[in-house]
Amino acid sequence: MVKRVSQRRSKILALAGGVGGAKLAHGLAQLLPPPDLTIVVNTGDDFQHFGLHISPDLDTVCYTLAGLANPATGWGREAESWTVMEAVSLLGGPLWFQLGDRDLATHLERTRRLKEGQSLSEITRHFCQAWGLLPDVLPMSDDPLSTMVHTPQGVLPFQEYFVHLRCEPQVTGFHFEGLEQARPAPGVLPAIQQASAVVVCPSNPWVSIAPILELPGLKPALQGRPVVAVSPIIAGQAVKGPAAKMYRELGIQPAAAAVAAHYGSLLDGGLLSGFVIDRQDAAQAQAIAATGLAVLVTQTLMLDAAGRRELARKVLEFVNELPAPGVVIS
Amino acid sequence: MVKRVSQRRSKILALAGGVGGAKLAHGLAQLLPPPDLTIVVNTGDDFQHFGLHISPDLDTVCYTLAGLANPATGWGREAESWTVMEAVSLLGGPLWFQLGDRDLATHLERTRRLKEGQSLSEITRHFCQAWGLLPDVLPMSDDPLSTMVHTPQGVLPFQEYFVHLRCEPQVTGFHFEGLEQARPAPGVLPAIQQASAVVVCPSNPWVSIAPILELPGLKPALQGRPVVAVSPIIAGQAVKGPAAKMYRELGIQPAAAAVAAHYGSLLDGGLLSGFVIDRQDAAQAQAIAATGLAVLVTQTLMLDAAGRRELARKVLEFVNELPAPGVVIS
Numbered sequence: 001m002v003k004r005v006s007q008r009r010s011k012i013l014a015l016a017g018g019v020g021g022a023k024l025a026h027g028l029a030q031l032l033p034p035p036d037l038t039i040v041v042n043t044g045d046d047f048q049h050f051g052l053h054i055s056p057d058l059d060t061v062c063y064t065l066a067g068l069a070n071p072a073t074g075w076g077r078e079a080e081s082w083t084v085m086e087a088v089s090l091l092g093g094p095l096w097f098q099l100g101d102r103d104l105a106t107h108l109e110r111t112r113r114l115k116e117g118q119s120l121s122e123i124t125r126h127f128c129q130a131w132g133l134l135p136d137v138l139p140m141s142d143d144p145l146s147t148m149v150h151t152p153q154g155v156l157p158f159q160e161y162f163v164h165l166r167c168e169p170q171v172t173g174f175h176f177e178g179l180e181q182a183r184p185a186p187g188v189l190p191a192i193q194q195a196s197a198v199v200v201c202p203s204n205p206w207v208s209i210a211p212i213l214e215l216p217g218l219k220p221a222l223q224g225r226p227v228v229a230v231s232p233i234i235a236g237q238a239v240k241g242p243a244a245k246m247y248r249e250l251g252i253q254p255a256a257a258a259v260a261a262h263y264g265s266l267l268d269g270g271l272l273s274g275f276v277i278d279r280q281d282a283a284q285a286q287a288i289a290a291t292g293l294a295v296l297v298t299q300t301l302m303l304d305a306a307g308r309r310e311l312a313r314k315v316l317e318f319v320n321e322l323p324a325p326g327v328v329i330s
Numbered sequence: 331m332v333k334r335v336s337q338r339r340s341k342i343l344a345l346a347g348g349v350g351g352a353k354l355a356h357g358l359a360q361l362l363p364p365p366d367l368t369i370v371v372n373t374g375d376d377f378q379h380f381g382l383h384i385s386p387d388l389d390t391v392c393y394t395l396a397g398l399a400n401p402a403t404g405w406g407r408e409a410e411s412w413t414v415m416e417a418v419s420l421l422g423g424p425l426w427f428q429l430g431d432r433d434l435a436t437h438l439e440r441t442r443r444l445k446e447g448q449s450l451s452e453i454t455r456h457f458c459q460a461w462g463l464l465p466d467v468l469p470m471s472d473d474p475l476s477t478m479v480h481t482p483q484g485v486l487p488f489q490e491y492f493v494h495l496r497c498e499p500q501v502t503g504f505h506f507e508g509l510e511q512a513r514p515a516p517g518v519l520p521a522i523q524q525a526s527a528v529v530v531c532p533s534n535p536w537v538s539i540a541p542i543l544e545l546p547g548l549k550p551a552l553q554g555r556p557v558v559a560v561s562p563i564i565a566g567q568a569v570k571g572p573a574a575k576m577y578r579e580l581g582i583q584p585a586a587a588a589v590a591a592h593y594g595s596l597l598d599g600g601l602l603s604g605f606v607i608d609r610q611d612a613a614q615a616q617a618i619a620a621t622g623l624a625v626l627v628t629q630t631l632m633l634d635a636a637g638r639r640e641l642a643r644k645v646l647e648f649v650n651e652l653p654a655p656g657v658v659i660s
Contacts, residue, residue, distance in 0.1 A: 101411075
């Protein structure tokens with residue numbers, strides 16, 4: 001039996017990347033009244049393809065929250081058709097980044113509005129209204145910031161590494177092009193200041209969460225409010241995506257404890273208050289707690305909508321009554 | 331009974347804009363062996379929409395020749411679906427320029443290749459191969475040249491006037507932005523030099539044919555070979571589009587004879603050798619002939635594929651054995 005979270009009024013700010021982050025954001029959106037949830041989404045994956053501006057993480061989060069996402073793939077839209085890509089294929093065009101017909105409309109209209117001078121955050125707000133999506137979804141920045149992946153083959157733009165080369169190249173490092181000039185999007189810093197707690201969703205720490213946290217001005221704004229992160233690594237593996245492979249290639253054994261240490265470092269040691277790990281990793285809980293964190297051990301794998309809601313409920317209970325360093329099992 | 335045209339080997343260069351030009355080009359393509367036909371297409375209508383490079387006349391000509399065109403609309407593709415535009419509509423995007431799903435693939439892949447550094451003529455050649463289209467179709471230029479329409483509301487880009495405002499503004503003049511810097515696309519001047527005759531298809535003289543003829547270097551190349559134009563005005567009206575309205579608004583009574591005089595002027599008086607008018611305009615034939623032209627009077631309205639072929643056959647007979655100034659009725 002869990003307590004009703006909505007009895008306690010608290011504004012939550014969630015940081016999210018793609019599929020895993022979108023799932024927990026969806027769970028949070030099912031529990032919190034819309035004004036009490038703001039989701040800040042990674043845009044380091046954004047890229048240009050066919051002349052269109054594509055924001056894969058923003059779209060995954062919005063489609064997921066609006067109930068438009070394809071549950072089978074985790075990206076793109078459900079009930080999608082592929083007429084355009086089939087005709088592109090006949091012209092010998094590239095098929096490595098699959099663009100469904102309905103999904104394409106998002107990229108076309110986003111690109112049109114950007115060229116008209118609207119900002120990515122204005123456009124995202126407009127799209128969310130059109131899709132009937134109530135919580136605030138904000139791109140982390142309106143400025144161009146491109147996650148670049150260092151590999152023995154050279155420095156690759158993220159989608160080139162992630163989708164085109166299927167994460168096959170060995171990762172030797174990352175950098176975020178445009179980081180120095182980028183600013184958090186309008187609304188991001190105020191939303192952090194109004195938040196009673198910050199939830200780092202189970203997204204890839206290297207390429208989904210780090211770009212957000214590294215934005216100039218972001219970490220100072222986090223000072224003084226609890227930050228709780230959910231491990232995207234369960235039993236040494238990523239539920240989806242290359243996070244575990246990246247840890248290995250960078251010389252780190254992928255494990256929940258390694259992610260906790262990574263976030264501790266990304267958050268300058270003192271900003272991370274709590275960490276959420278899966279029951280399969282319970283053996284690591286004491287060691288993580290010993291680094292000064294409150295640790296929640298629960299089921300973090302979200303198998304369906306109920307699982308998203310359930311994890312969201314437990315994370316909210318945890319952050320709302322954040323205990324002293326130690327282990328909580330729920 | 332008409333003679334078989336293919337008995338006489340002659341290379342034909344056709345100049346074309348959109349729908350009417352595409353129909354006669356299709357008729358010519360049904361009669362001439364592919365190496366003997368080159369079609370040079372207006373690109374003054376090209377524009378950017380949703381960040382994509384759209385070449386309406388090139389697409390109309392290619393779709394028509396490839397049997398992919400929508401016979402009902404004259405633009406776009408047959409058996410088309412509208413999934414993307416419906417989703418764009420839900421996002422509040424502009425619907426004034428209708429982009430079918432299959433048609434969109436053309437614009438996406440064209441834009442991608444242009445951004446990769448390929449030229450419009452290289453891309454067009456590639457698309458023609460992909461669509462199984464045999465005659466050479468060349469954009470008039472690889473350089474940007476934009477037909478601008480002068481109106482009391484200001485100077486409008488062509489598609490803004492033509493599609494968005496449905497040709498409603500009064501026309502006071504035209505200019506071609508970029509004309510001085512534009513050059514005929516590679517292949518255009520050699521094709522003119524190899525042609526035994528040039529056929530100006532029944533397209534809008536003001537906005538489809540003039541931009542081609544005005545290209546630097548084009549008229550000198552036409553010297554010494556017969557140029558025959560087909561009137562797009564029949565019985566004082568344009569079969570499709572605003573040509574007749576433009577003549578009226580510019581103070582000229584729309585008539586086949588007015589088009590002949592217009593082409594005479596566009597072609598510096600001496601370059602036009604022959605003119606083709608519809609039977610409905612037979613009364614004007616003598617007056618046109620009196621200006622020094624050979625005039626063919628025939629049915630120029632192309633109601634179906636057979637009509638296109640029939641007009642093409644008569645035009646080819648006319649240009650191949652071009653008579654002295656006077657009237658031929660066929």
